[in-house]
Amino acid sequence: MKLIVDSACDLSLSYLEEHNVIVVPLSVIVDDKEYMDMFEIKNDQIYALIKEGKHPRTSQVPLDKFDTAFRKLAAEGESALYIALSSDLSGTYQAAVLASSQVKEDYPDFDLRIIDSRQSSLGIGLMVREAIQMIEDGFDAEVISERITFMADNVTSIFTVEDLNYLAEGGRLSKSSAFLGGLLNIHPLLEVVDGKLEAQEKFRGRKRVLNRMYDRLSEATHMNEQTVLIVHTNDFETVNEMKKHIEAEFGPKEVIDYPIGAVIAAHTGIGTLGLFFMDQYK
Numbered sequence: 001m002k003l004i005v006d007s008a009c010d011l012s013l014s015y016l017e018e019h020n021v022i023v024v025p026l027s028v029i030v031d032d033k034e035y036m037d038m039f040e041i042k043n044d045q046i047y048a049l050i051k052e053g054k055h056p057r058t059s060q061v062p063l064d065k066f067d068t069a070f071r072k073l074a075a076e077g078e079s080a081l082y083i084a085l086s087s088d089l090s091g092t093y094q095a096a097v098l099a100s101s102q103v104k105e106d107y108p109d110f111d112l113r114i115i116d117s118r119q120s121s122l123g124i125g126l127m128v129r130e131a132i133q134m135i136e137d138g139f140d141a142e143v144i145s146e147r148i149t150f151m152a153d154n155v156t157s158i159f160t161v162e163d164l165n166y167l168a169e170g171g172r173l174s175k176s177s178a179f180l181g182g183l184l185n186i187h188p189l190l191e192v193v194d195g196k197l198e199a200q201e202k203f204r205g206r207k208r209v210l211n212r213m214y215d216r217l218s219e220a221t222h223m224n225e226q227t228v229l230i231v232h233t234n235d236f237e238t239v240n241e242m243k244k245h246i247e248a249e250f251g252p253k254e255v256i257d258y259p260i261g262a263v264i265a266a267h268t269g270i271g272t273l274g275l276f277f278m279d280q281y282k
Contacts, residue, residue, distance in 0.1 A: 001078070001079045001080060001081060001140075001141050002022060002081075003019075003020075004021070004069065004081055004082040004083075005021055005082055005128050006061055006092055006143065007023060007024070007025040007261060008037075008106070008120055008264060009122070009261075010091060010125050010231055010260055010261040011123040011129070011258060013038045019132045019136070022069055024065050024066060025038050025039055026061055026085075026090070026263045028056050028059075029057040029058065029059075030049055030056045037100055043233075043259040043261060044053045046265050047234065047265065047270055050265065050270050057063070058267065060091045060092040060095060063095040063098055067103060070100060070110070071103050071106075073112075074110035075107070078112075079112070079141055081112070081113045081131060081145060082115070083124060083127050084114060084115065084122060085124065086117060086118045087116045088118070089120055089197065090102070093114070108166060109129050115127075115145065115152060118192070118195035119152065119157055119192055120157065120197070121231050121260065121264045121278050122229040122230075122231045123192055124225070125229055126151065126277075126278070127185070128228065130148065154278045155277070155278055156275075157219070158190065158213055158274065158275050159189075159275075160188040160189065160190065160206065160209045160210070160213070160273050161187070161232075161273075162190050162269065162270060163270060173217075181189070186204060186220055187208070187209040188201070188203075188209070189203065189212055191216040206238075210242070213275050214245065214246070214249065217250055217275065218249075219279065220277050220278060222281040223277075225281060226252045226253055226278060226281050228253065228275065228277045229256055229258065229275075229276040230257040230258075231260045231273070231276070232271045232272065233271060233272055234260065234274065238273065238275060239257045260272055260274070
């Protein structure tokens with residue numbers, strides 16, 4: 001079985017290619033020029049553009065890219081699993097479903113499973129890493145699909161950001177609240193809930209919001225069996241402190257960090273930190 005992901009999963013392209021994962025990129029648009037995420041624009045480039053005052057936009061994976069990828073696999077007699085960016089955050093999932101129906105008109109026996117992750121960034125990344133391991137361990141498509149569906153119901157994705165103006169521009173926060181929050185050093189705790197990014201709580205200062213993120217982590221089950229993922233915009237000092245704290249206090253199987261991808265960074269800005277784990281693990 002072949003695994004397909006979109007670039008919003010925020011895992012590194014080298015890791016995905018190493019494990020033979022097919023990547024369909026979303027696009028980042030800067031000054032009316034469109035770049036394929038991961039392939040034509042990298043993390044550091046988007047961070048630099050944001051620091052210059054640019055305000056990138058993003059675009060979903062087009063239907064024709066899915067059609068091409070699915071049709072090739074169908075012609076080769078392969079089965080496939082696509083773990084998609086939340087359908088509430090992008091039209092990418094719907095484009096994949098439509099492309100699938102088109103391809104199956106010509107290849108009615110094509111075994112393609114499309115799972116709406118209801119997540120973004122490393123919330124998807126957790127599922128992708130699990131699916132990779134299960135494929136390499138020889139599990140069949142049905143078992144893998146059931147596991148990923150279970151994870152979609154139990155992954156916790158929590159974020160905080162430095163620049164509230166990015167949330168305001170995305171409609172997640174009013175411009176007046178963003179201005180006042182900036183003056184007061186407000187750091188929101190954001191969470192992906194039922195596929196949508198929602199502001200849950202607000203804290204004065206980054207330390208307090210990080211402590212609240214640790215509180216959420218303490219509520220998770222079977223932490224010793226879990227992998228915890230951290231996403232960031234090259235804030236290595238803070239990330240190293242987070243990793244040491246999480247390892248000492250909660251004892252997970254491992255803690256891994258990745259820089260946030262261009263698509264997600266375009267919506268959250270510089271200074272974003274995210275924490276990803278399963279609330280109910282089995």
